[in-house]
Amino acid sequence: MFTLSETSILGTILLAALGILGWGFYRARPFGKLGILAWLQSVVLMTPWLLFFGLFAAGIYINIAGILFLVVTSAGLYIFLGRQLRTAGQDAILKQRATERLAANSSVEANSPQLAVTELKPEIPPLPEDDLNAIKGIFGIDTFFATETIAYQDGAIFKGNLRGEPEEVHNRLTASLRQRLGDQYRLFLVENTDDRPVVIVLPSRNDPRPMLLSQKAFAGILLIATIATNLEAAGLLLNFDFFGNPGRFKEALPIGAGIFTVLVVHEIGHWLLARRHQIRLSWPFFLPAVQIGSFGAITRFESLLPNRKVLFDIALAGPAAGGIVSLLMLITGLLLSHPGSLFQLPNQFFQGSILVGSLARVVLGSALQSSLVSVHPLVVIGWLGLVITALNLMPAGQLDGGRIIQAIYGRKTAGRATIATLILLALVSLGNTLAMYWAIVIFFLQRDQERPSLNEVTEPDDARAALGLLALFLMITTLLPLTPGLAGRLGIG
Secondary structure, X not given: OOOHHHHXXXXXXXXXXXXXXXXXHHHHHHHHHHHHHHHHXXXXXXXXXXXXXXHHHOOOOOOHHHHHHHHHHHHHHHHHHHHHHHHHOOHHHHHHHHHHHHHXXXXXXXXXXXXXXXXXXXXXXXXXXXXXXXXXXXXXXXXXXXXXXXXXXXXXXXXXXXXXXXXXXXXXXXXXHHHHXXXXXXXXXXXXXXXXXXXXXXXXXXXXXXXXXHHHHHHHHHHHHHHHHHHHHHHHHOOOOOOOOHHHHHHHHHHHHHHHHHHHHHHHHHHHHHHHOOOOEOOOEEEEEOOOEEEEEEOOXXXXXXXXXXXXXXXXXXXHHHHHHHHHHHHHHHXXXXXXXXXXXXXXXXXXXXXXXXXXXXXXXXXXXXXXXXXXXXXXXHHHHHHHHHHXXXXXXXXXXXXXXXXXXXXXXXXXXXXXXXXXXXXXXXXXXXXXXXXXXXXXXXXXXXXXXXXXXXXXXXXXHHHHHHHHHXXXXXXXXXOHHHHXXXXXX
C-alpha cells in the first residue's frame, strides 16, 4: 500500500494532468468541431504517457512492445485527427478569433472613443516627414485603421483598429511598406499593454547583427572547453579525473563523444528548422559543465522572426532532436544491459528520474532490486542527454522551454513562467548544486525574453500547443525524482 504522502503526490500529478486537459477542453469548446478536434490531438499525445505512468504507479508494468504500441497508435491517431482538422478548415479558428477581436475593439471604441497611452508621450516621431507620410499611406479601413501616431525609439507606434485577420493584415501592410520604402523599415504587429493590436514601424538598422569575429572566437573557445568537460564527465563516470590523467583519453572518448553527439544533434535540429524558415542563427555558445558535460548551448537569432509559429518550430526542434536521440540511446542501452556490463550503478540511482526509473523498471525488471545494477554505457549517455534536454526545456527566458511558452502563450505568461522557474530553482538549489549553477546561468545569461516577432498577434495553432505541452510534460518526468518509498513499492531499490 502507498503511504499518505505518496498517494498525495500521485493524486496531485493526476489532478494536474486532468486540469491541463480540462482547461484545453474549456478553451476548445467555443470553436465547435474544429476546437474539439484540436483538443483531441492534445489528448491523443498525452494519453499514452499518462496511461504508462498511471499504470506504473499502480504497479502494472507495460513492456517495451506495449510502450511502442501506445506511441505508434498515438502518432497514427494524431495524424488522422490532423487530416480531419485540415479538412474541416483549421483557418476558421483564426478567422473567428479575428472577428471576436474586431467586435471587442468596436465595443471599446463605442464606450471610450479616446484611449490614452500613459506610458508613451505623443511626441513627433523621429522619422523623415516624407517617410512618415508614406508609412501612414499604407493603412486603410480594410486592414488597419490608424487613429493616432506616437513616437517610439527610432520609429513610431500607430494606434488604431485592426480590420481583418492579423496574419493577412500584417502581410499586406508589410508588402505595401516594402513597395513604398524598400527595405528601410520593419513593421511589427503587436499587442499593446491594453491587449489591443498596434503597429510599430522601426528602421531596419535596428535588425539583429551578425556575430563579430571576436564573438566567433569566443564561441570556439567555449566549444573546446565543452569537449574537455565532456571528457572530464566521462572520466568521473569511470572513476578517474581526466584533467589529472589526460593519458587515459581513449577510455573517456566513447562516453565523452556520446554526450557531445547529443549536443550536436540538438543544435542541428535548431539549424534545420531555422534554415527551413530562412532564419539566420548565431554560432552556438556551448556552456561547459563538469558534472554532466554541458548545460547545452546559447544560440541567438540573427534574423527577425516573422511570427510566433516560427519561434515555436525552431525552439522545439532542438530538444525534439536531442531528446529523441537520447531516449533511443537510453532504451538501447537498457536492452543491451546484462550482468558484467561496464557500469555498476546503485539501485537508488534510478530513483533520480520518473521517466528513466520507470523505463528501467520495465526493461530490467527485478534486476533493479539488486544493490548494484549492471548497465550498458549507452544508459548513462542517454540519461545525461535527457537531463541536458530537460534543463533546456525549463520555461525560462531564452531557453528553449521559455521560447516555447512565449510562442504559445505570449510574452506576459512567459515572463511569469521565468520568475516562477527561477524561484523554484532557488529552492531546489538549497540541496542540489546543479540547480544552483543552472539558476545562475539563467539569471545572468538567459532570463530576458526573445525579442517580439514581426507578427506577435497571431497565435500558433493548437497542434503546436499540444506538442509544447508534451515536451514540458516529458521535461518534468525527466527531472522529477521518485520518492524512496514509492520507488521501493515499485521494485526500484
